Amino acid sequence: xxxxxxxxxxxxxxxxxxxxxxxxxxxxxxxxxxxxxxxxxxxxxxxxxxxxxxxxxxxxxxxxxxxxxxxxxxxxxxxxxxxxxxxxxxxxxxxxxxxxxxxxxxxxxxxxxxxxxxxxxxxxxxxxxxxxx
Amino acid sequence: xxxxxxxxxxxxxxxxxxxxxxxxxxxxxxxxxxxxxxxxxxxxxxxxxxxxxxxxxxxxxxxxxxxxxxxxxxxxxxxxxxxxxxxxxxxxxxxxxxxxxxxxxxxxxxxxxxxxxxxxxxxxxxxxxxxxxxxxxxxxxxxxxxxxxxxxxxxxxxxxxxxxxxxxxxxxxxxxxxxxxxxxxxxxxxxxxxxxxxxxxxxxxxxxxxxxxxxxxxxxxxxxxxxxxxxxxxxxxxxxxxxxxxxxxxxxxxxxxxxxxxxxxxxxxxxxxxxxxxxxxxxxxxxxxxxxxxxxxxxxxxxxxxxxxxxxxxxxxxxxxxxxxxxxxxxxxxxxxxxxxxxxxxxxxxxxxx
Numbered sequence: 001x002x003x004x005x006x007x008x009x010x011x012x013x014x015x016x017x018x019x020x021x022x023x024x025x026x027x028x029x030x031x032x033x034x035x036x037x038x039x040x041x042x043x044x045x046x047x048x049x050x051x052x053x054x055x056x057x058x059x060x061x062x063x064x065x066x067x068x069x070x071x072x073x074x075x076x077x078x079x080x081x082x083x084x085x086x087x088x089x090x091x092x093x094x095x096x097x098x099x100x101x102x103x104x105x106x107x108x109x110x111x112x113x114x115x116x117x118x119x120x121x122x123x124x125x126x127x128x129x130x131x132x133x
Numbered sequence: 134x135x136x137x138x139x140x141x142x143x144x145x146x147x148x149x150x151x152x153x154x155x156x157x158x159x160x161x162x163x164x165x166x167x168x169x170x171x172x173x174x175x176x177x178x179x180x181x182x183x184x185x186x187x188x189x190x191x192x193x194x195x196x197x198x199x200x201x202x203x204x205x206x207x208x209x210x211x212x213x214x215x216x217x218x219x220x221x222x223x224x225x226x227x228x229x230x231x232x233x234x235x236x237x238x239x240x241x242x243x244x245x246x247x248x249x250x251x252x253x254x255x256x257x258x259x260x261x262x263x264x265x266x267x268x269x270x271x272x273x274x275x276x277x278x279x280x281x282x283x284x285x286x287x288x289x290x291x292x293x294x295x296x297x298x299x300x301x302x303x304x305x306x307x308x309x310x311x312x313x314x315x316x317x318x319x320x321x322x323x324x325x326x327x328x329x330x331x332x333x334x335x336x337x338x339x340x341x342x343x344x345x346x347x348x349x350x351x352x353x354x355x356x357x358x359x360x361x362x363x364x365x366x367x368x369x370x371x372x373x374x375x376x377x378x379x380x381x382x383x384x385x386x387x388x389x390x391x392x393x394x395x396x397x398x399x400x401x402x403x404x405x406x407x408x409x410x411x412x413x414x415x416x417x418x419x420x421x422x423x424x425x426x427x428x429x430x431x432x433x434x435x436x437x438x439x440x441x442x443x444x445x446x447x448x449x450x451x452x453x454x455x456x457x458x459x460x461x462x463x464x465x466x467x468x469x470x471x472x473x474x475x476x477x478x479x480x481x482x483x484x485x486x487x
Contacts (some may be wrong), residue, residue, distance in 0.1 A: 014356055035292075036285035059288040060273025096247065096270060115285075122345065125284035 013014060024114045026102075027051040031065065031127075033093065034058045036120060038113070040129040045105060053101045057093040063120065067103070067113040076116045108133030162235025177333065178357050180401055180461035184328040187215040198414060200281055200305040204339060209264055209302075211310030212259045215323025223355050226389045227381040227410045248275040249301070258322040259311035263303045276289040276303060282361050286288040293338060297437065298346065302326070325428030326397050333358075333426040335440040350376075356386060356409040357402075358428040363433035365409070365425040365441070376415020377424075383408060449484055 001070055029094050030033035032039040036059060045051045066076050067089045076090075093099045105111075108131045115125035175188040184206065194466045248265025256262065263279075265272055267289035276283055281303070294301070304324070333356065356362055366377060385408040394402040411424065425438035436442035 020330060035289040060270040060291070061277055061283045095274055116286075118282070119343070120285045125285065130417070 009081075013055055025049070027053060028054065028067055030054040030056065032056040033115075033125075034053065035065050036061075036063070036115075036123050036125055038125060038127045042130075044130045047108050047131050047133055050102050050104045052100060053091075054097045055091060055093045055101070057095060057097055057099075057129060060095045061094050062117065063093045063125070064115045064117055065093060065101075065113055066116055067111050069109075071112055072118070073112060076114075076119070079116065106130040107131065142425040158162055175337050175353075176202035176355055176442060177335070177401065178399075179330075179333050180403055182329055182331065183401070184326075184330050184333065185401060186326040187219050187323055189215070189220055189323045199301060202276055202281070202291075203304070204298060204336050205264070205300040205302055206298050206334055208252055208300055209326045209328045210268070211325075212253060212255050212257075212262055212264065212302075212328040213325050213398060214304050216399050217323070219399060220391055221293075222321065222389065222392045222396075224353075226386070226408065227355070247271060248278060251275075252300075254257060254273040257293035257324055259307050259314055260303040260322055260324065261307075262324065263305075265301045265303060266299050267301075268292070268299060272299075272301050279305070280302070281305075286342060290339060293440065294336065322366045332435070332438075333362075334435070335424040335426065338420055338440060340413065341417030341420040344417035345386050345415060348417050349448070350413060350415055350417050350420050353380075354411040354413065354424060356411070356426060356428075357406045358409070358426075359403075359406060360428070360430050361407050362409060363427040363434050364409075365427075365430045365436065365439040368424060376413060376419060378412040378414065379409070380400070380412045381408060393444045 025044055029040075029043055029045070029051060031053060033056065040096050053065070057063050064084060066084065068076075072089075081090075084092045086105045088101045091099050091101045094104070111129045111131065113127045113129055173188070177187070178185040186205075190202075247270070249265040249271040251263055252266050253264035258431070265275055267275065269288060271285055272295060273288060274293050276287075291301075335354050335356075337350075337352070337354075340352055344350065361382065364379075385406040389408065390402055390404065390406060391398050403444075413420075422440045423435035423438060425436070427434040
């Protein structure tokens, strides 16, 4: 399955309940990191619903999954935090490990998730999450 | 010319890094993740089924610690300080204008779960050298746990090599220690590895480790073989688009062989040989291959060794077996030893390809 098709499926699954008018329950998204790439780079989730992200790092190096707006990422591009483990939107995923975080997005719009370890963003570790209104 | 033996000499790049400790043979990644590879020089000789690999780690000033990880074609039987002038003499031979230990048994008890196996450890000057055996994940994890800051392309590149040869050399270079030892800027520490193997192979892709796709990789690879070798890519007729130039191909002069033989640890140099120099000048994005060498005279350099064909763990009977001789180039990891973990602004050992 290609990355694009997986992205589309994730978006459809997560948005389906909201579109159908159902009260959406907790959502789960599994993101796998392999060779310093996110396997999904487009995600859509409903607003106001807890979404649990399961972050699987298959690489022997550490990665990060930081999600936020442009201002958030500008700060992290020059940040010095070695490890992120206290804020749900800022997660360090150690080498060959799995991390989990749960976030409820209060506002609709687009956010980016990026690994801000040196050179990782430039290498392509960037994705977009759309919060559906 | 009588060619009773096969000798291979590979010279890969000399690494000159401004305002930072420099490692020869590979790409250097600084604390901020930037790569500062200039050029490396490495020598590899092949004789009687044994690879002799000499590369130099050059101190270019600055502080902090740097390191390298080099894929190897086999397990070295010896790692020692190299001769004093071998690399310089090779450069002089091909350039009209010259430019200027015993192993300790490894302690497996120290090995953490999932890490590569430590086969050999030794120290040469300010270099701590470790020979590792493991897959890409295992070697990467060992490097991470020992302070190396691997760049984001490292997982794929380590797998690229580990699928063919699970042997790597990690070298940690502490510039501060070098300065304390009185090493002046420009002083190099040559390292000589003796590696039994069946056919030469020079890793080139590793030279692009940590570099942006548009960045240029430059290296010189010297080969000394019994006969004129067959090379892949392009087996001795490199196209300009490959980023490889066959810069020198001729019988080695008696004077060169005599000079090399007179250096420390180089008594194995034979009486006759063919000298080849390949210049690498290519963008990192295009450097997705290695240099396969058939030094046997059969004229069939391995597609697998060149990285063009997938590794086949169980070749059919009679099929040519890919053998990795030496890797002239390696993965150099700049490693700020003091940092326990790579922070946003750096920390951890920068990775250098050698």
